[in-house]
Amino acid sequence: MANNKKPQKHYKNKGIQEDVRELIIERIKAASGNLGISVGSEGYTKKEILESVEVGNEMGQEIMDAQMEYLRDMAEGKIHKDE
Numbered sequence: 001m002a003n004n005k006k007p008q009k010h011y012k013n014k015g016i017q018e019d020v021r022e023l024i025i026e027r028i029k030a031a032s033g034n035l036g037i038s039v040g041s042e043g044y045t046k047k048e049i050l051e052s053v054e055v056g057n058e059m060g061q062e063i064m065d066a067q068m069e070y071l072r073d074m075a076e077g078k079i080h081k082d083e
Helices: 014-030 046-055 058-075
Strands: 036-039 042-045
Touching (some): 014 058, 046 058
16 A cells, blocks of 8 residues: 555645544544455455555545545534434
8 A cells, every 4th residue: 555645635724634634543443343445446454544544645535535524414414313
C-alpha cells in the first residue's frame, strides 16, 4: 500500500484537519475487529484502514471524506434509526 501524502480537500485550517483525522482514527479504533473494506478486487483490514488514515495517503483521504459525509448526514437528520 502506497503511503504518499495527499492534503485533505475540505479543511484549510490545519488544526481542524488534524482534529477531524483524530476523530476518524478513534472511530476506526472503536469499530469491530473484523472491520474491512473492498476496493475493486483488493480487500483491506482494519489495521490497513487505520494506517491509511494515519499517514493520509489517497485511500486514507477517501475514508476520511466518506466518514465526514456520513457524520454530516447524521447531524442533518438524513440518517436515522427506525423505531
